[in-house]
Amino acid sequence: MKTISIDHLARVEGNGGIHATIDGKVVTDVKFTINEGPRLIEKLALGRTPDEDVSMSPRICAICTCSHKNSVLRAFENAMDIKITPKAYLLREMMHMGEFIESHSLHTFYLALPDFLGYPNAIAMAADYAFEVQIALEMKHYGNHIMKVTNGRYIHGENAIIGGFGKWPSREEMIFIKDRALQFMPFVQKTVDLFCGLEYPNSPNAETNYMCCEPGSGKFGFWGDEILISTGETVPRDDYKSVTNEFVVSHSFAKHSLYQDKPFTVGALARIVNLGDRLEGQAGEMYKKYFNETWKTNPFYHNPSRTLEIMYAFERIPGLVDEFLKLEDPASVVDYEVKDGKGTGLVEAPRGLLIHHHEVQDGVVSYVDIITPTAQNTEDIERYCHVAAQ
Amino acid sequence: MSKNNDKKLKIGIYELTGCAGDGLLILDCEMELVDIFQAADIQSFLMAKSDNIDGELDIALVEGSVSTEREIEELKDIRKRAQVVVAFGLCATHGGIQARFSEEEWQKNLKEVYGDIEMSHTKAVHSKPIDEYIDVDLYLPGCPVSKDQFLNFLVRALGGSPPEVYPNPVCVTCKYNENDCLLLKGIPCLGPLTADGCGAICPNHNVPCYGCWGPAEGANFTSEFYLLQEKGFDMEAIKKRMANYSGTKLQEFFEKFKKESQ
Ligand code: SF4
Numbered sequence: 296m297k298t299i300s301i302d303h304l305a306r307v308e309g310n311g312g313i314h315a316t317i318d319g320k321v322v323t324d325v326k327f328t329i330n331e332g333p334r335l336i337e338k339l340a341l342g343r344t345p346d347e348d349v350s351m352s353p354r355i356c357a358i359c360t361c362s363h364k365n366s367v368l369r370a371f372e373n374a375m376d377i378k379i380t381p382k383a384y385l386l387r388e389m390m391h392m393g394e395f396i397e398s399h400s401l402h403t404f405y406l407a408l409p410d411f412l413g414y415p416n417a418i419a420m421a422a423d424y425a426f427e428v429q430i431a432l433e434m435k436h437y438g439n440h441i442m443k444v445t446n447g448r449y450i451h452g453e454n455a456i457i458g459g460f461g462k463w464p465s466r467e468e469m470i471f472i473k474d475r476a477l478q479f480m481p482f483v484q485k486t487v488d489l490f491c492g493l494e495y496p497n498s499p500n501a502e503t504n505y506m507c508c509e510p511g512s513g514k515f516g517f518w519g520d521e522i523l524i525s526t527g528e529t530v531p532r533d534d535y536k537s538v539t540n541e542f543v544v545s546h547s548f549a550k551h552s553l554y555q556d557k558p559f560t561v562g563a564l565a566r567i568v569n570l571g572d573r574l575e576g577q578a579g580e581m582y583k584k585y586f587n588e589t590w591k592t593n594p595f596y597h598n599p600s601r602t603l604e605i606m607y608a609f610e611r612i613p614g615l616v617d618e619f620l621k622l623e624d625p626a627s628v629v630d631y632e633v634k635d636g637k638g639t640g641l642v643e644a645p646r647g648l649l650i651h652h653h654e655v656q657d658g659v660v661s662y663v664d665i666i667t668p669t670a671q672n673t674e675d676i677e678r679y680c681h682v683a684a685q
Numbered sequence: 686m687s688k689n690n691d692k693k694l695k696i697g698i699y700e701l702t703g704c705a706g707d708g709l710l711i712l713d714c715e716m717e718l719v720d721i722f723q724a725a726d727i728q729s730f731l732m733a734k735s736d737n738i739d740g741e742l743d744i745a746l747v748e749g750s751v752s753t754e755r756e757i758e759e760l761k762d763i764r765k766r767a768q769v770v771v772a773f774g775l776c777a778t779h780g781g782i783q784a785r786f787s788e789e790e791w792q793k794n795l796k797e798v799y800g801d802i803e804m805s806h807t808k809a810v811h812s813k814p815i816d817e818y819i820d821v822d823l824y825l826p827g828c829p830v831s832k833d834q835f836l837n838f839l840v841r842a843l844g845g846s847p848p849e850v851y852p853n854p855v856c857v858t859c860k861y862n863e864n865d866c867l868l869l870k871g872i873p874c875l876g877p878l879t880a881d882g883c884g885a886i887c888p889n890h891n892v893p894c895y896g897c898w899g900p901a902e903g904a905n906f907t908s909e910f911y912l913l914q915e916k917g918f919d920m921e922a923i924k925k926r927m928a929n930y931s932g933t934k935l936q937e938f939f940e941k942f943k944k945e946s947q
C-alpha cells in the first residue's frame with residue numbers, strides 16, 4: 296500500500312491537498328483535504344445584530360465576497376419581510392456581474408490556462424502571450440472595478456446593506472461601466488473561442504447530478520428562490536436541507552454533501568448544463584455552437600462554461616445600466632424594523648450554489664447555516680480524482 | 686532588509702487560515718502585477734504559481750490566523766527562513782473574526798460544529814494571530830489590506846524602508862472627506878476606535894465603520910468611549926461590535942483603556 300500526496304495544491308483559491316492511496320495497481324482511496332483550520336463562522340454572528348452578521352459572513356471567502364453578501368442579504372430580507380427597490384435590485388445584480396467577471400477571468404486565464412499551455416504561472420505566459428495576458432488582466436480589473444463602484448471596494452465592501460445600499464453610484468460611474476462592457480466584447484468573443492476550442496483530456500465518464508438556482512421566468516441568471524436539479528426536480532429555498540445534507544468527514548474542516556446518497560456537482564458547468572439553452576444573444580449563439588453531450592460527463596468543461604458566463608455578464612451589463620439610469624432615484628435604502636424571523640437566500644457564486652440561512656430572535660441573530668459550493672463539490676472532486684488517478 | 690540593487694528581494698507569500706483576501710488583493714493589483722513579479726523575486730505564492738521554492742527569504746508575507754498544529758510548524762519554518770516576517774491582513778495581525786471566542790467558547794462551538802470526529806490530517810487549535818507563536822517584524826492590518834497600503838509597503842521595502850504607519854482613527858480621514866458624521870445621526874460607527882488606512886470607505890457610503898482594520902493604536906479611547914456613552918449608545922453593544930474585528934487584541938485594548946481612564 297502506498298500513498299501519493301500533494302500537500303498543497305497550487306493555483307487554486309484556497310489551501311487544499313489531494314492524497315491517493317494505492318494498493319498494487321488499484322487506487323483504493325482518494326481524499327481531498329482542506330488544510331485550513333476551522334473558523335466556526337456560523338457561530339460568530341450569534342448574539343450579534345443582523346447588520347454585523349451581514350458585515351462578517353462574506354469574510355468566509357474573498358473571491359466570492361459579493362455572492363456571500365447577496366446571499367446573506369436575501370436571507371435577512373426574507374426573514375424580516377423587507378422588499379428592496381427595483382433600482383437596488385438592479386445594482387445588486389450588477390455587483391454580482393462584477394464578481395463573476397473578476398472571478399471567472401482569474402480562474403480561466405490565471406489559474407487554469409497556464410496548465411493547458413504548459414507554464415508555471417500566468418506572468419510567465421506573458422513572454423509569449425503578452426496581448427492575451429494584458430487584456431485578461433484588464434478584464435479582471437474591470438470586474439473588480441464594478442465591485443468597487445457598487446459595493447465600495449474590491450474585497451469585502453460594505454455598501455450593500457439590508458434594505459438596499461448605503462449610497463447610489465453616480466451616473467458617470469455607471470456609464471463608464473457600460474462603455475467598457477461594449478469595448479470588451481471582441482476580446483470576450485476570443486476568450487470563448489479559445490476555451491471552447493481547446494482539447495481537453497478525456498475524463499472519467501460518469502454522469503452526475505447538476506444543481507443550481509432556478510432564476511425563474513425562463514431566464515438565465517445567478518440567483519433564484521428554488522434549487523433546480525438536472526433530474527428536472529425543483530426544491531423551494533426553505534427546503535434546501537433536503538438536498539444538501541451536509542456531513543462532517545475526518546480529513547477536512549470543510550463539510551461534505553450528498554444528494555440522495557450520490558455526490559453532485561455545482562458551478563459553471565452545472566449552470567450551463569441546466570440553464571444553457573436559456574442563454575440569449577451572442578452567448579446563446581456560442582452555446583449552440585460549442586455545447587454538446589460530452590460536456591455533461593467531463594469536469595474539464597467547467598472552464599468553457601465559465602467563458603460562456605463571462606459573455607453572458609458582458610452582454611447583460613449595458614441593459615442593466617440603462618434600466619438603472621431610467622429609474623428615478625428613490626432613497627438608496629428602505630426603512631425597516633429588525634424583527635424576528637427565519638430566512639434563506641440562494642445565489643450562484645462563481646463556484647456554484649451558495650445557501651445562507653439566518654434566523655433572528657429578540658433583535659439578534661439566533662441561528663446561522665451556510666452551505667458553500669466547496670462543501671457540495673468535494674464528494675465529486677474525490678470521485679473524479681479517484682477515476683483519474685486510476 | 687537587503688538593499689542590494691543587483692539582487693532582487695526574495696519574497697514569499699503564505700496563507701494560513703482565512704479567506705485568502707490579502708493574497709487575492711495582490712492579484713487584484715492587475716495593472717501593477719507584471720511589474721511586481723519583475724521587481725521582486727516571488728519565491729512562493731501558492732495561489733498564483735506552481736513553481737514554488739521554500740528557501741531563504743528577505744521578506745515573508747504571512748496571511749491568515751494560526752488555526753491548526755500544522756500551521757504552527759509551517760509558521761516556525763517560515764520564521765527560520767525569512768529575515769523579515771510581515772503579518773499581512775487582520776487574521777495575521779489580530780487573529781481575524783475567527784479569533785474572538787474565549788478558549789472555552791471555542792471548544793464548545795468546535796464540538797457543536799464537528800461533533801466528536803477527530804481530524805486525521807491535523808489538529809485544530811483556537812485561532813490566534815501569528816505573533817502568538819513567532820516574532821513579527823511588521824504589521825499590515827486590514828480585512829483585507831488595501832491595495833495602496835500593499836503597493837506602498839512593497840515600494841518602500843524595495844528601497845529598504847519600513848512601511849508607513851497609520852496612527853489615526855478612521856474619523857480623521859472621514860473628516861477630511863467632509864462626510865456627515867454618522868454618530869451624530871445615531872448610527873453606531875466604530876470610526877473613533879478603529880485604525881485608519883482604508884480611507885473611511887464605509888462612512889463615505891453612509892455605512893458605519895465595523896472596525897475591520899482592528900482597534901486604533903494611538904486613539905484616545907477614554908474620551909471616545911465617553912463620547913459614545915454620552916450619545917446614548919449601549920456600552921455592551923459597542924463592546925460586542927468592537928470584538929468582531931479585534932481578534933485576541935480586544936483585551937489589550939481594554940486594559941489600555943482602563944489605564945487611561947484612571
Ligand atoms: S461617521 Fe464614523 S468615522 Fe466618520 S466621523 Fe463619524 S464616527 Fe468618525
Ligand code: SF4
Nearest residue numbers: 883887894895896897
Ligand atoms: S470604514 Fe471601517 S469597516 Fe469600513 S473598510 Fe474602513 S476600517 Fe473597515
